[in-house]
Amino acid sequence: MASVREIILTFSCQDSLGLVARVAGVFAERGFNITESSQFEDTDKKRFFMRTVFDCPVGVTMADIEALFQPVADDYQMDWQISDTACKPKVLIAVSQWGHCLSNLLNSWKVGSLPIDIVGVVSNHEVMRPLTDWYELPFHYLPVTPDTKAEQEAAIWRLIERSGADCLVLARYMQILSDELCRKLEGRAINIHHSFLPGFKGAKPYHQAYERGVKLIGATAHYVTADLDEGPIIEQAVERVSHVNSPEQMAEIGRDIEAVVLNRALRWHAEHRVLLNGSKTVVFSR
Structure with missing residues (x-):
């Protein structure tokens, strides 16, 4: 599988203390760099939404990234998607x-x-x-x-x-x-x-x-x-x-x-x- 240079992570889940830090931390530990990030909390539904763009370390593949994030997504029961910006819909x-x-x-x-x-x-x-x-x-x-x-x-x-x-x-x-x-x-x-x-x-x-x-x-x-x-x-x-x-x-x-x-x-x-x-x-x- 080809390496990925830039990704977009989007997810939503129930809001939780330390959620953003957990997401940012798991990527930072592996050498990813945030270039753009937006977030929103629906206070009526207590639901949190986030979109973040990452520069990827050399040689990482989409399978690597998904495996890295899967435990976080499971812990917070997220609806999530990771997309390669080089792949146009x-x-x-x-x-x-x-x-x-x-x-x-x-x-x-x-x-x-x-x-x-x-x-x-x-x-x-x-x-x-x-x-x-x-x-x-x-x-x-x-x-x-x-x-x-x-x-x-x-x-x-x-x-x-x-x-x-x-x-x-x-x-x-x-x-x-x-x-x-x-x-x-x-x-x-x-x-x-x-x-x-x-x-x-x-x-x-x-x-x-x-x-x-x-x-x-x-x-x-x-x-x-x-x-x-x-x-x-x-x-x-x-x-x-x-x-x-x-x-x-x-x-x-x-x-x-x-x-x-x-x-x-x-x-x-x-x-x-x-x-x-x-x-x-x-x-x-x-």
């Missing part, structure tokens, strides 16, 4: 007919500012094929009807398994995933919603916002669950509008927000900055 992107989020993600990936490895784009329409081809990525056209939904989702799952995708990103993919697929992808699928949840669900959200005379419109990125648009929220943003903005103008502003919010959420997920906390998240953003 593999991402499959699903899209329908709107390309603003897809274009943003592809451009960030191409210039190297988004730390992911895009393994392909899947769509129930052909519209985004030229854009995907321009980036020289595989495009998978999987049309769907109510009668073929189960078969189409099975094909998506085969794509995920075959490509080794760690994450499915719904970049304005206008299909509702089945409960079964949501369960398979728990904590591994990110959706962008065209409003500041829980407001304005359903069809024509910006027309709904216009009719209500809203002064702020926004977007929400969240993990996908079987409860429609109610998964743990990763990131949100808003933009001010006024009575002079038409529904079409609001939609244009909203698309810009959606692209930014989804990009930011995926970046934080890829950098292991998002820890699940029941129906919520702890996000150690920069």
Whole structure:
């Protein structure tokens, strides 16, 4: 097994006196150096969350590191993960007919500012094929009807398994995933919603916002669950509008927000900055 130069440790567990010292100490004794660290205690649940980046001593492998930390994790009954920063998460992107989020993600990936490895784009329409081809990525056209939904989702799952995708990103993919697929992808699928949840669900959200005379419109990125648009929220943003903005103008502003919010959420997920906390998240953003 190859040696590792830098790792990210994330964990959560019940808070306990001396926990941070124990974690830092076991790594310091073996020559690891902390370059970044964030922590948070949920005082209501008495649960502790931590994300730490370590420079590794020469020659250490991931198996060595996991064996080193396992006794600590067992003692504190942690939910934990150790990741090699050299290994970028593999991402499959699903899209329908709107390309603003897809274009943003592809451009960030191409210039190297988004730390992911895009393994392909899947769509129930052909519209985004030229854009995907321009980036020289595989495009998978999987049309769907109510009668073929189960078969189409099975094909998506085969794509995920075959490509080794760690994450499915719904970049304005206008299909509702089945409960079964949501369960398979728990904590591994990110959706962008065209409003500041829980407001304005359903069809024509910006027309709904216009009719209500809203002064702020926004977007929400969240993990996908079987409860429609109610998964743990990763990131949100808003933009001010006024009575002079038409529904079409609001939609244009909203698309810009959606692209930014989804990009930011995926970046934080890829950098292991998002820890699940029941129906919520702890996000150690920069």
